[in-house]
Amino acid sequence: MSLLSVKSMSATIAGQLVVEDVSFEIPETGITALLGRNGVGKTSTLRGLIGLIDRKGEISFGGKDISGMPTNKIIQLGIGYVPEDREVFASLSVQENLKLAARKGLDSRWDFIEKLFPDIFGRLHQRAGTLSGGQQQMVSLARALVNENQLLLVDEPTKGLAPKIVQETAAALQLAAEKTPMLLVEQNLTVVKQLAEDAIVLEGGRVVFQGKAKELLSDEKLTAKYLGVGGGDE
Ligand SMILES: Nc1ncnc2c1ncn2[C@@H]1O[C@H](COP(=O)(O)OP(=O)(O)OP(=O)(O)O)[C@@H](O)[C@H]1O
Ligand SMILES: [Mg+2]
Numbered sequence: 001m002s003l004l005s006v007k008s009m010s011a012t013i014a015g016q017l018v019v020e021d022v023s024f025e026i027p028e029t030g031i032t033a034l035l036g037r038n039g040v041g042k043t044s045t046l047r048g049l050i051g052l053i054d055r056k057g058e059i060s061f062g063g064k065d066i067s068g069m070p071t072n073k074i075i076q077l078g079i080g081y082v083p084e085d086r087e088v089f090a091s092l093s094v095q096e097n098l099k100l101a102a103r104k105g106l107d108s109r110w111d112f113i114e115k116l117f118p119d120i121f122g123r124l125h126q127r128a129g130t131l132s133g134g135q136q137q138m139v140s141l142a143r144a145l146v147n148e149n150q151l152l153l154v155d156e157p158t159k160g161l162a163p164k165i166v167q168e169t170a171a172a173l174q175l176a177a178e179k180t181p182m183l184l185v186e187q188n189l190t191v192v193k194q195l196a197e198d199a200i201v202l203e204g205g206r207v208v209f210q211g212k213a214k215e216l217l218s219d220e221k222l223t224a225k226y227l228g229v230g231g232g233d234e
Pocket of ligand 1 (some may be wrong): 045
């Protein structure tokens with residue numbers, strides 16, 4: 001059974017079609033990678049799913065129709081969203097950032113957050129704007145993980161990070177995904193190889209591949225065709 005089912009979703013920004021007739025399924029466990037070249041509509045797909053941009057189509061989550069539902073209601077059903085540009089509140093402390101995100105207070109998830117992000121846990125009173133890019137990414141992820149979610153939508157969490165921090169982030173994602181399934185937009189194919197069981201590839205706002213991530217990444221012709229790169233070891 002699938003956790004999220006999307007049938008013929010299209011989405012628009014300022015009247016312009018950015019996602020066109022997209023259909024896919026997300027299983028109840030593990031990480032599904034959402035891939036595709038720059039500008040194909042990965043971020044817009046995530047934003048359309050939770051109603052942050054205008055969308056049409058059939059979207060069902062845990063058996064519930066969420067296609068006409070407002071964003072706040074969808075989030076309450078248990079979908080966590082980690083946006084592409086991190087969007088931490090720069091002038092607030094790490095702890096304040098987490099507090100604002102927590103729907104039911106911080107207590108129940110504190111130990112989990114500490115285990116995943118020991119570095120930011122040691123900086124709870126530091127202003128988020130003074131953290132490194134990697135640390136801000138950890139805060140952004142932690143904000144989604146302070147809540148008991150059924151699904152996480154995570155948009156390019158390793159973008160612009162140093163290789164060592166990329167690996168730390170990947171490790172945190174892996175631990176997080178043991179509890180909560182994830183739809184992950186990720187350009188680093190080494191990370192995709194490490195983490196993702198399934199993969200969906202978009203091209204021109206449409207799905208051109210859905211299947212096992214291994215099947216896609218072990219096929220150089222497919223990866224070159226859809227992603228414009230050769231394999232996952234760059
Ligand atoms: N705010 C906006 N206003 C107008 N067009 C936009 C806006 N945001 C995105 N688009 C357009 O929508 C299309 C899809 O963009 P989107 O950001 O969803 O792609 P993406 O696959 O996430 O790209 P990237 O790999 O660069 O993150 C692109 O053609 C983009 O130019
Ligand atoms: Mg994007």
